[in-house]
Amino acid sequence: MKTYKIAIIGCGKVAHLHAKAIKNISNAKLTAVWNRQYKESVENFTVQFNAKFYDNIAIMIHENDIDLAIVCTPHPFHKDVAIEAARAGANVLVEKPLASTLEDCDAIINECKNAGVRLGVISQRRWYAPVQRIRQAIDAGKIGTPVLGTVNMLGWRDRAYYDSDPWRGTWDMEGGGVLVNQAPHQLDILLWYMGEIDEVYGIWSNLNHPYIEVEDTALAIIKFKNGGIGNIIVSNSQKPGIYGKVQIHGSNGASVGVQTDGGAMFIAGMSSVLEPPVNDLWTVPGEEEMLKDWVREDSELFERIDPTVYYIERQLEDFMQALDENREPLVTGTIGRKTVELFTAIYRSTRDHAPVKFPLKFENTVDMDGRLH
Secondary structure: OOOEEEEEEOOOHHHHHHHHHHHOOOOEEEEEEEOOOOOHHHHHHHHHHOOEEEOOHHHHHHHHOOOEEEEOOOHHHHHHHHHHHHHOOOEEEEOOOOOOOHHHHHHHHHHHHHHOOOEEEOOHHHHOHHHHHHHHHHHOOOOOOEEEEEEEEEOEOOHHHHHOOOOOOOHHHHOOOOOOOOOHHHHHHHHHHHOOEEEEEEEEEOOOOOOOOOOOEEEEEEEEOOOOEEEEEEEOEOOOOOEEEEEEEEOOOOEEEEEEEEOOOOOOOOOOOOOOOEEEEEOOOOOHHHHHHHHHHHHHHHHHOOHHHHHHHHHHHHHHHHHHHOOOOOOEHHHHHHHHHHHHHHHHHHHHOOOEEOOOOOOOOOOOOOOOO
16 A cells, blocks of 8 residues: 655644644655744644655655645645645645635646646545435435525634634635635535536625624525525624534425534634534435434544544545545545635625626636625
């Protein structure tokens, strides 16, 4: 079995989760790390995970024959480091979202294609058992055709959260608010279930965080190409944080759903996952009574694992297996771009007071593609 040499690019809070996940995988080795600056926290990171520090990505990849580079920098800085890693010959796995703009997404995708390397985007909630259970039910035709999909993610971020890193809460350093940072997991799952989008009407606002530039709340109505419709409500304005839910309703009247997050919402490096991900809705004919057993099984698994690391392990294993089998990983760069396309449409729709038709291309405008409406 091939042992994959892995480098982490960016040593912030989420990088610790990836480093722990790598440590738990027998055929993966964290070999090197890159950070823009060498400081005490970076030194502690390299010592804790026994990895060599570099301030040059290409040199790091060439000297260590790196197979995979995991990008953990703030969102607007994904593009340059991902491209540098790809050009040096490493496969690239990027923390969600792929980037904060469509322009950056397209640049990363094109450079990885030109370099002949694989590109993936972290969306580890796809590996939750209740999330996969829904995908399997859809594939098996148990709900007919998905005709209505909803995302409800009601959470909370306080001032201490935004003060914890200088890049948080700003357009140029974070690229957006709840849509860009907290919602991508649920948006990705919705798109995985419902398919391609035809049109989006959206609106965003800052309801109770006057000390940040970006949105803390957003809503959208979606028309899918399969004829289905959808609704999104995501917010960081409900104290102390309530839940994240994705629910799908089928053409035969059956419904399935998952609560991906419960209690106070998870914050990498600042909190733990409080409640297990579980199916919270299941009306598939003949399977209604199975829900309580699944909730028990998933809750028992939750108690045995570190959920902040376990599912990243599963996605890393999928990516490495994809390299072994010369296939695409489950969550490719192109798939990751779809989430960015969706939240970009919401920004543009708010700016233009009109629905936005898909597909979207980058708009070279002075308003950050609709953010500064």
